[in-house]
Amino acid sequence: MKPFKIVDTEIDTSSLQAFVLDESKGAVVTFTGHVREWTQGTRTVHLEYEAYVSMAEKKLAQIGEEINQQWPGVKIAIAHRVGKLDISEVAVAIVTAAAHRKECYASNEYAIERIKEIVPIWKKEVWDDGEEWIGDTKQYHKNVEVKR
Amino acid sequence: MKIKVFAGLKEKVSANEVELSVVEDMTAEQLRHRIGDVYPELIDEVYMIAVNDEFVMDNHYVHPNDTVALIPPVSGG
DSSP: OOSEEEESSOOOHHHHHHHHOOTTOOEEEEEEEEOOSEETTEEEEEEEEEEOHHHHHHHHHHHHHHHHHHSTTOEEEEEEEOEEEETTOEEEEEEEEESSHHHHHHHHHHHHHHHHHHSOEEEEEEETTEEEETTOOSSOOTTOOOOO | OEEEEOHHHHHHHTSSEEEOOOOSOEEHHHHHHHHHHHOGGGTTOOOEEEETTEEOOTTOEEOTTSOEEEEOOOOOO
């Protein structure tokens, strides 16, 4: 199984969980990010995700390497979906497994924060009366680390 | 050189990529200026430049056969 992947079909969380689990692990944390209907008073009809797939998968793998350095022994798998997603569908799944829960939770949260900073994936919110690509701020995120 | 564009940038130029005549090495900053000359609709857009699937700094040299992409602020997750 590819541990870091962009997919265009429903994410199979259980295969990610099976991938990270082995006899040394005592904790598995599964985070799933879902399409939310209401954002600050605006009703989303559906979302459309787009990715620069080759780079996105490399950046997901980079996040895995960063986690290995910070929390040695944690095993991680990440899948992000692209295309049209309806309300409550899973857009991203991050599964971490570790000997103990603490590093399992911490590394899982680190992964989603980094996804939002360095992985070339974009979402478009589609409303009843319009649509907009999100992330269209006038400043690139200052936490972006341009490291190889 | 074909340069990949995404999300809002793609809609600005109404295409998946933009074409630029690049025959010699230039820095990413010079490339950005060239892009703005040919595609003025991208001048005010915020993006990072990725070369061969990696973000690069302004002083990074881009070669004519590199794979180049313009990466607007990301919004995954």
